[in-house]
Amino acid sequence: MNLPTASRPKRLIMNLNLLTPKRMKISGYYHLLALLAVHAVSGCTSSDSTESGQKKIPKQGVKPSYRIMTVSRKPVGQTVQLPGEFQAYQEVTIYPRATGFVERVLVDRGSAVRKGQVLMVLDAPETEERLAAARSNTLKTKAMLVASREHYRRLVASNQVPGSVSALDLETAQARVQADSASMLGEEANYRAMAKLKSYLRVVAPFDGYITERNVHPGALVGSGAKQDLPMMILQQQNRLRLVVDVPEAYSSQLREGQVLTFSVSAMPGKTFTGKISRRSGSMNKQFRSETVEIDVANKDRSLRPGMFAEIIVSAAGTPGALAVPTSAIVASTEGQYVIKVEDGRARKVDVRRGQASGDMIEVFGDLRPTDQVIINAREDIKEGIAVR
Template sequence: MRSKIFAVLLSAIVLSSCSHADKPVDMTEKKTAADKFEIGTVSEKALSSYVRLPGQLKPFNEVNIFAKINSFVKQMNVDRGSLVKKGQLLAVLEAPEMLSQVQSANARFLQAQESANASREKYRRLKEAAKEEGAVSPLDLDNALSKMKADEAVVLSERSNAASMRDIQSYLNIRAPFDGMIVQRNVSSGALVGPGKSTDQPMLVLQDTRKLRLEVMIPEAYVDKVDLKQKVSFVFNALPGKDNKAFISRSANALGNQRSEAIEVDVPNADQRLKPGMYGEVKIPLVLGAKSLTVPNSAIVRSTEREYVIKIKEGKAVFADVKEGVIGDDHTEVFGNIKAGDKILLHASDEVKEGQAID
């Protein structure tokens, strides 16, 4: 029994002495600073042969109808949703003072005609009398001729003035400038209307929706890559599943305020299923072989103020602002102060500071 106890104590002493002499070794691999960053490169390659952009339908023709003169609405013949034909009477206006002005112009024209007729007859008689020598002096004959020509000039002037007043009177009848549909009616009988500015509310808004314009804004980066020889493909959100194809009908050939060029595709709408204002997704074909700079999606740092990638230059982090283009499943097209082959962080974040050492 004592021998067993002694053996146990001896083993404990030996184990205790070993624990103080040799500590256990940690075999797990320690992480180095380099393991915190994964480095990649900017690549240059051909992307998809098309780009997806939003488009909006607009009426082929649209006009805001205003009154040409100050007047009152006497009668409205159309309402919102009315289909109208070119030349159809839409509204009748009234301006009491206009009627008196027309009558006055007609009266002056008639008076001028009578004066011209009298001058003409006087000159004719004097000319007949002048055939007898000494009956009429040459001066009187010349004065009569001058008076006749002056009166005839007054007739022409008053005739033009009367015609102008009749044209102005015709402004009281508002007619449709083209076939279409009334989409807005903002006045009723008795309302005071007049010539308006572009910011004023029109009497009526007329749209031609038998054919629509699909407007798409092409970003500056793709303006020179659009393939005009191929049809664009588009699907409307309101009519999913129906794929449409058509050629680009026209383009602005200039960049707007958002650094993009407007293009239009004519869309037939005989059945009136499509409505102005509808949105759709448009696939714009690009010229094949065009190459772009791409980076992995995770390499782009996005914030409310900027978008950038982190380049590695001389072992330090350098921020390079970029703009995104086509976004793929794993790569994104970028534009900015970068070039193919530049070293970048693959998993960038705002925790990395500019100028930070990247080992």
């Protein structure tokens, strides 16, 4: 049934009222989902088109670049600093050679002494008595020897008359002379020994130097029978010192006796000293593979002291005839050390042994010639026999 025209606006209003807020929210939600779906599809399409565009661009392979140089005979000189220690030119620890009590100590720590100077006097009364007894026995045996010789001389004179002296008496007198002579020699040796022992009661300096340690005082018992953990004194010659340095095997062969070396002392910054190589051990230390070298240093003003440390500068000229390559040309792997030689346009590994190094150059020893070419940016992944351009 057709409604009147006047009632149409009301119907329109009624239809609009059907769009409640709830239905409007649902409609907006579906609209948002539709927009997100369209965006995702367009993004995937764009991404696929980009990837397909990238796949169309072919990848170009990068050829490795090798740097090649000719092996040279360039001398690899090197200057190294080696630690050394000053020692007294002569040093002696003075222990008692006779048993006794310390009577007088004539020097102390820091005293300058001369050779033969008395440092200490010991007291041992029993030594004096034994010396007197030895002297008495010596005189006694001398008198007995004189008497036996005179008796034998008279028997020999009497024997000029046949039958006046028996042969047994003559032989007995001769044997008596020999026995008395032997006794006298023994007593004289004993007397000299006791006299020497008495001289040990006066301790004298064996050379010129300085007393650096004193461990006894008057009244102390010293000698072989007493417990002596420390020496009575220590004497050092300090006007001349020994600078002892251990030179590694790689550099010792280039040093020569009489060579002048420069050194510095950490206790005296800014000062440099010189000295000549005076002695070499001539053998290598098995533990450190080094040779001990001694440098004599004059020290009249005693500015240097035994026990100080020094830094010795040693210049090594390099091994004569050795070949040199950059350090980057040596490859160290589990297979060993080698360089990569370029031979007829192909890579070939050559085992080498390192020598002295200076800066970025190093000596190598192996199957190489001065005209050979090697790769100086060598790597372990470079295979044997690959083409090198």
